[in-house]
Amino acid sequence: MSDYQNFGSKDTRSGFGEALLELGRQYPDVVALCADLTGSLKMDAFAKAFPARFIQVGIAEANMMGIAAGLTIGGKIPFTGTFANFSTARVYDQIRQSIAYSNKNVKICASHAGITLGEDGATHQSLEDIGMMKMLPNMTVINPCDFNQTHAATLAIAKHVGPVYLRFGRPKWPNFTPADQEFIIGKALLLKEGNDVSIFATGHLVWNSLQAAKQLNEQGIHAEVIDIHTIKPLDAERILSSVRKTGCVVSAEEHMRNGGLGDSIAQLIVRECPVPMEMVAINDHFGESGKPEELLKKYKLDIPDIVAAAVNVIERKKKK
Amino acid sequence: MQSIQNLEKIATQVRRDIIRMVHGASSGHVGGPMGSADFLVALYFEIMQPDPHHFSMDGVGEDIFFLSNGHLSAGWYSVLARYGYFDFKELATFRKMGSRLQGHPACHEGLPGIRMSSGSLGQGLSVSIGAALAKKLNKDEHLVYCLMGDGELEEGQNWEALMLAPAHEVDNLIAVVDYNGQQIDGPVDAVLPLGDLEEKFTSFGWKVLTMYGNDMTEVVDTLKKAQWFTNQGKPVMVLMKTHMGYGVDFMTDNHEWHGVPPNDEQMKIALSQLQETLGDY
Numbered sequence: 001m002s003d004y005q006n007f008g009s010k011d012t013r014s015g016f017g018e019a020l021l022e023l024g025r026q027y028p029d030v031v032a033l034c035a036d037l038t039g040s041l042k043m044d045a046f047a048k049a050f051p052a053r054f055i056q057v058g059i060a061e062a063n064m065m066g067i068a069a070g071l072t073i074g075g076k077i078p079f080t081g082t083f084a085n086f087s088t089a090r091v092y093d094q095i096r097q098s099i100a101y102s103n104k105n106v107k108i109c110a111s112h113a114g115i116t117l118g119e120d121g122a123t124h125q126s127l128e129d130i131g132m133m134k135m136l137p138n139m140t141v142i143n144p145c146d147f148n149q150t151h152a153a154t155l156a157i158a159k160h161v162g163p164v165y166l167r168f169g170r171p172k173w174p175n176f177t178p179a180d181q182e183f184i185i186g187k188a189l190l191l192k193e194g195n196d197v198s199i200f201a202t203g204h205l206v207w208n209s210l211q212a213a214k215q216l217n218e219q220g221i222h223a224e225v226i227d228i229h230t231i232k233p234l235d236a237e238r239i240l241s242s243v244r245k246t247g248c249v250v251s252a253e254e255h256m257r258n259g260g261l262g263d264s265i266a267q268l269i270v271r272e273c274p275v276p277m278e279m280v281a282i283n284d285h286f287g288e289s290g291k292p293e294e295l296l297k298k299y300k301l302d303i304p305d306i307v308a309a310a311v312n313v314i315e316r317k318k319k320k
Numbered sequence: 321m322q323s324i325q326n327l328e329k330i331a332t333q334v335r336r337d338i339i340r341m342v343h344g345a346s347s348g349h350v351g352g353p354m355g356s357a358d359f360l361v362a363l364y365f366e367i368m369q370p371d372p373h374h375f376s377m378d379g380v381g382e383d384i385f386f387l388s389n390g391h392l393s394a395g396w397y398s399v400l401a402r403y404g405y406f407d408f409k410e411l412a413t414f415r416k417m418g419s420r421l422q423g424h425p426a427c428h429e430g431l432p433g434i435r436m437s438s439g440s441l442g443q444g445l446s447v448s449i450g451a452a453l454a455k456k457l458n459k460d461e462h463l464v465y466c467l468m469g470d471g472e473l474e475e476g477q478n479w480e481a482l483m484l485a486p487a488h489e490v491d492n493l494i495a496v497v498d499y500n501g502q503q504i505d506g507p508v509d510a511v512l513p514l515g516d517l518e519e520k521f522t523s524f525g526w527k528v529l530t531m532y533g534n535d536m537t538e539v540v541d542t543l544k545k546a547q548w549f550t551n552q553g554k555p556v557m558v559l560m561k562t563h564m565g566y567g568v569d570f571m572t573d574n575h576e577w578h579g580v581p582p583n584d585e586q587m588k589i590a591l592s593q594l595q596e597t598l599g600d601y
Contacts, residue, residue: 031457052457053457055453055488057480057484058480058483058484060477060480060483060484062442062443062446062476062477062480063446063449063477063480063481063484064446065446066443066444066445066446066447066449066450066477066481067446067447067449067450067453067481067484068450069436069446069447069450070386070436070446070447070448070449070450070451070452070453070454071450071451071453071454072450072454073377073378073379073384073435073436073447073450073451073454074378074379074380074451074454074455074457074458074460075378075380075454075458076454076457078450093440094443094446094477096440097437097438097439097440097443098436098437098443098446098447101426101428101437102426102427102428102436102437103427103428104436
């Protein structure tokens with residue numbers, strides 16, 4: 001399989017913003033709500049094109065979630081926009097009762113997720129959001145890997161009936177998935193085939209995992225790289241077929257180890273196919289200010305960390 | 321149009337239902353639903369008059385209601401059943417395993433009349449604003465009603481919602497505060513005083529009406545007046561003074577009856593003060 005090319009780095013949030021505008025044109029029932037972060041969420045084009053369908057709620061995220069839930073009664077498809085921390089932790093009970101338990105068709109769109117938010121520091125770096133959202137019954141949880149995939153995912157969730165958490169980020173990041181690739185919720189994407197180790201990654205770390213696989217290849221290790229853009233529902237079939245082939249697993253994500261993608265995969269393989277596993281994730285620690293690349297390095301989410309995890313897990317497999 | 325006497329008869333039966341349901345479940349809330357029973361009866365049987373036989377989640381083309389203080393569920397279920405949304409015999413299942421009548425309202429249980437789960441306080445006004453905005457987008461001229469508790473106003477989300485509704489001219493919304501002055505730990509003024517609510521709501525930009533909520537004539541008249549004030553640029557707030565536990569002397573104005581079921585003896589005395597008007601379930 002050929003190497004993936006970066007078509008030109010772009011922020012995933014812009015993929016969301018562009019798709020939201022398209023949805024506005026396509027679906028008269030799509031409405032957008034924002035809590036004073038229209039520019040950051042790239043929702044300004046929608047707000048300008050469809051002022052009657054854009055609701056600026058001010059810095060009041062709890063109210064935003066409630067209003068979004070209410071808008072579904074009347075057939076609207078609300079997309080809420082704010083940072084990941086304010087989309088989840090700040091409004092967890094509102095989401096739990098008025099959206100998830102009530103099973104309302106709200107799309108919770110969360111930017112600036114993960115440690116690559118960078119300089120704003122730990123208060124804004126949401127590293128727990130996947131865990132919180134995946135614990136809620138009825139909730140679909142999606143973390144696309146690049147601009148094109150975020151664009152496609154945004155279009156896809158409008159057609160899906162039910163609550164969705166869509167997580168994306170702030171920095172410009174390699175854009176490498178095909179622009180015309182269909183986004184199927186719950187269907188993991190095999191990006192690179194290999195027999196020695198399965199690397200399951202989500203979000204920005206999918207690109208890092210591909211780079212890690214390239215380096216591993218130079219050492220004669222053939223890693224399989226699978227993009228788990230949908231953390232819930234998890235593509236158990238795809239994951240297990242890869243694990244049965246490779247016999248060991250690395251997960252990679254910009255999230256706490258507790259509650260993240262690795263946690264979901266571990267739960268699956270411990271039941272179905274126990275094999276050695278390493279998790280590239282934040283280990284029970286808050287973030288801090290810094291450049292994204294510095295933070296990835298410090299918190300061991302960088303390409304060499306994925307390479308090391310793969311080498312390590314293959315060693316463990318051999319010892320078994 | 322319903323006669324006031326008829327509405328009062330229905331409200332008395334609703335109060336009987338509440339006592340019997342909470343007694344039957346050995347748990348639940350009697351005080352709040354007893355106090356707001358007159359309002360809920362007037363709202364369904366006289367003011368909104370939705371179609372109980374063709375319930376749709378979207379509620380397009382009819383007035384819709386949200387109960388923010390979900391612990392008033394016994395009263396709401398009784399009103400929904402007595403109005404015809406479902407067989408009133410189902411009231412006997414309240415709070416029991418497998419029932420559609422969950423302890424707090426659950427909209428996914430398939431109980432017609434319920435569009436939003438509630439129970440965790442402070443969320444209903446935001447939801448009602450959303451539903452009202454959806455009606456505006458749909459060019460649906462019907463109204464959205466919301467009932468909230470007074471103690472519930474201690475939740476901060478309400479004040480976000482109270483700020484937003486006037487700013488966005490959500491003038492197809494009538495919110496009602498059940499102002500009984502009681503909450504679980506004691507009188508509201510002792511737990512966390514709300515101050516001058518009329519002044520607060522007015523300064524936030526709401527059109528505020530006040531009424532005594534345990535007089536059917538006044539309830540009907542004030543709600544009709546509230547309707548008249550809709551579509552004039554401001555959301556409408558009705559401050560409804562009620563007595564918690566109204567209808568049974570030893571429950572009235574006593575915060576200890578917020579969430580305690582009556583025992584057999586207490587139920588007997590309570591029911592002796594509430595005439596069976598429509599037939600018990």
